[in-house]
Each structure stands twice: as C-alpha cells, then as structure tokens.
Amino acid sequence: MAVDLPVAMIAATVKIEQPQPGGNIVILGTGFLVNAPRPDGSPRTVLVTAGHVFDNMPGAVAYIDYRLPTPGGGWKYSPQPLTIRANPSLLWTKSPGEDVAVIAVQATPEFARTAIPLSWLADDASFAGDGVAPGDEMFALGFPDGLSANPEGFPILRTAHVASYPLVAMPAYPRFMLDMRVFMGESGGPVFLASPLQRRPGGPVAGTPYVTGLIAQAAPKYEWAFVIEAPVIRSAIARLDQVPAQSAPETSGGFTLTPPPPPPTSASAAADAKP
Numbered sequence: 001m002a003v004d005l006p007v008a009m010i011a012a013t014v015k016i017e018q019p020q021p022g023g024n025i026v027i028l029g030t031g032f033l034v035n036a037p038r039p040d041g042s043p044r045t046v047l048v049t050a051g052h053v054f055d056n057m058p059g060a061v062a063y064i065d066y067r068l069p070t071p072g073g074g075w076k077y078s079p080q081p082l083t084i085r086a087n088p089s090l091l092w093t094k095s096p097g098e099d100v101a102v103i104a105v106q107a108t109p110e111f112a113r114t115a116i117p118l119s120w121l122a123d124d125a126s127f128a129g130d131g132v133a134p135g136d137e138m139f140a141l142g143f144p145d146g147l148s149a150n151p152e153g154f155p156i157l158r159t160a161h162v163a164s165y166p167l168v169a170m171p172a173y174p175r176f177m178l179d180m181r182v183f184m185g186e187s188g189g190p191v192f193l194a195s196p197l198q199r200r201p202g203g204p205v206a207g208t209p210y211v212t213g214l215i216a217q218a219a220p221k222y223e224w225a226f227v228i229e230a231p232v233i234r235s236a237i238a239r240l241d242q243v244p245a246q247s248a249p250e251t252s253g254g255f256t257l258t259p260p261p262p263p264p265t266s267a268s269a270a271a272d273a274k275p
Helices: 003-014 049-053 127-130 229-241
Strands: 013-020 024-037 045-049 061-071 075-083 103-104 136-143 156-161 175-178 189-195 212-217 226-228
Touching: 003 013, 003 136, 003 189, 013 045, 024 049, 024 136, 024 189, 045 049, 045 229, 049 103, 103 229, 136 212, 175 212, 212 229, 226 229
Parallel strands: none
Antiparallel strands: 013 024, 013 061, 024 045, 045 103, 061 075, 136 156, 136 189, 175 226, 189 212, 212 226
8 A cells, every 4th residue: 555655754753842941942853753662572663863953852751742643534643741851860871972862652553653674764775775866856754943844743844856876775875865945843854755756857656665764964054954864764773772861962863043033832943053
C-alpha cells in the first residue's frame, strides 16, 4: 500500500518546549517520533530532535505537544511532560560529533501509533541508489517562531531544494544544505523526499519516499539550512542500547541566532538557540 509520507510525517512531528522562569521566554524546537523496538523486540517510541534543542533547556522537564484524537474525528492539543535531566545526568543520547539527540518516551497509545517505522529513515545506500542530487525538492516540517498550523498544534510543512554537493553516504559527508530560511523553533524538524514522482526536470524517479535527515543549523543571512543525514539518526538510536547517562555539557552544542521579541505565550515566537 502506498504511503502518504507528508501526512504520516505531520502526524509524527511534535513541538518540544520548556517555559523559563518569569513566563516570558519559551525555549523550543521540533522533534519527531520513531518506532524503534529494543534489541529484545519489545516496543519503544523514540523522540528525535537536534542536540542543541535539549542542550539549551536548563530545566529537568520539557513538554511534548501531543495532539490526541477526540470523538467526531477532531484533535485535542495536549502537552505532556518529558523528563530530560536527572542532574547531573542527561537522559537523552547524542550522536558523537553531530547535533542529533534521541530519547525514549512513554507516549500515549494514541500518539505512539503515529511514530514512523525505523525503516523509513534513509540508510547509507539510499541517496546513491535513488540518485539524490542538487536541485531535488524535499519537504521540511517544523514550528517556525513557535507557530503551529492551527490551534491543535500541527506542524507547518514547507518545501526546499537541495543546495549542496556531493550527496554521498556518511561518514564522509554527514550533512547537506537546503535553500530555505530556518526560523527559531524549527531545529530538529524532519526533512524528507517530496514524493515518489520525478523530483527535478530530467532527474531520476525515486522509489519509496523516505526521511533524509533533520534540520540542525542555519545561515540566516544567506537563507540556507544545514541538514544532518538520516544515517546519523539511525546511529544515535542504536546508541540508546549502548551508552549510559551523560553529564550535562558546559556549553550548548547548537548555533546562535538573534531571537525575536519575547513571546506572551508558548504558541508565539520563541528561541530554540542560546543567544
């Protein structure tokens, strides 16, 4: 059965936020849920985001903005707490040298069902096998300036084109660029191939669509986004079963952007990077 990847990714993508003392600042980012069973086969839901999203949250508890189904076919905006620190330990796992963080979550059964299969993440052979190249169109999901598509909290979908070369398997080139402006709140958002249709004039026709990476950094002056490729995410998820709790870093692993004015509410503009 054909997969409507944009709709499936919208369902799996969430806002991650942590209000700061005083109520005027909310540190936030974007994440997405992956169904990644443990080695023994038991089920596990993993939240994937950019490492600096959690690095920049000093508090022990963040919030995942779930959307729960309601009778009649609607949704209810329902933020749920997620403990990310047990000082001095960090409860998430990072990919060495790359800005990716993963953490196992106890999602509600309704929302756990929205997690995408691990197999939807591109592997080392995906780009070469499908001829992914500069000019290809991809989708990106996030919460620019903390905004959602509607009061229920669904993410905003945008398109961009691959803007860098070469695109080969890691570890030689673990990142690529998109020609899009990244706003506060979009770090950690998933990037994926637009469709199984032809992605550029004269280009190859892709097979099954898949997730290509996540948004990690931005060059706002030039309106470029840097994407960490999906094999890095796969590696970080694998480390969940190998790496003990980590000590909190002294500084953020993220990047610096000039934040917008402090928001009156968590749904307004907010900073996802340390100023």
